[in-house]
Ligand code: NAD
């Protein structure tokens with residue numbers, strides 16, 4: 001099988017590349033390195049079944065060899081990235097989705113769209129089931145990401161209905177792990193870097209807003225299972241264990257053995273107050289549930305951040 005993964009040099013994309021290689025697939029990653037880095041896939045470059053194409057998927061791409069699976073993961077994903085790159089985010093969610101659906105149609109390939117819990121916006125239903133339509137501010141600053149992903153879902157369903165394409169939609173909730181960018185601005189990289197450097201940990205608002213954090217290997221397992229079903233409606237994948245952001249900051253500080261103070265900064269506009277996936281659908285359909293406890297996932301990720309920071313300090317000294 002040959003699998004095309006857009007955003008393959010990103011955090012989640014690079015783990016997917018590894019997983020599909022392990023499964024014996026040929027993997028073609030497509031990435032323009034907007035928010036990802038060649039470092040994430042450096043260890044795969046010599047692999048005989050791996051290839052990377054440097055390309056902006058908001059522009060059409062012709063693939064001359066037969067493709068069996070298309071996974072569309074290209075998009076800025078961290079709020080600070082998409083606030084800085086609003087037009088690129090809208091384009092890759094809309095035009096990029098159209099282009100990747102076109103590739104899947106040309107090859108009659110299976111298709112999987114990386115959607116997000118952000119389609120629920122600042123949710124009025126809690127926890128969020130796939131049947132909830134969401135509460136999104138279309139003209140707010142986060143709208144560029146949320147609406148692009150909502151459009152992407154509509155486009156994917158249209159290709160399924162009109163062209164009978166074998167499409168899948170995964171609504172990913174906050175995921176973390178090795179290869180997150182140290183400076184991507186999300187809560188976990190910020191808290192870990194701040195804690196490891198004994199700098200103030202920046203909690204936005206009063207920290208009572210909640211999130212539910214899923215470790216990368218659990219997410220990848222769910223994605224692979226979903227791709228090989230004949231189910232076309234969206235499926236939530238995430239860890240239903242919910243925690244307040246203040247508790248999360250305290251947990252990371254303790255794990256790092258850090259003396260960082262916690263400081264409070266203004267809450268960004270339209271920041272969702274709560275977020276927790278209802279994963280009944282994934283349990284029933286895929287027999288899936290997360291199995292890496294947060295303490296374990298955080299420990300592994302902290303080790304990664306420690307190594308990265310040490311390397312950065314070394315290169316600054318030399
Ligand atoms: P990431 O920024 O690490 O990876 C995204 C990758 O896409 C990067 O390598 C980037 O260079 C690439 N990219 C961006 N625009 C592109 C374009 N126009 N053409 C080609 N490549 C492009 O982010 P991530 O956390 O790995 O997220 C991957 C996907 O998963 C995104 O679609 C995101 O919306 C979705 N998602 C992630 C999370 C999460 O918690 N990490 C949650 C929900 C949804």
Ligand code: UDP
Pocket residue numbers: 078079080174185186187188190191202203204205209211245267268271272
């Ligand atoms: N957050 C925070 N401090 C930071 C970064 C983020 O308190 O340094 C908060 C942010 O306001 C949000 C939560 O942590 O309420 C999760 O933010 P993140 O950017 O990780 O992802 P989101 O779930 O908002 O997409």
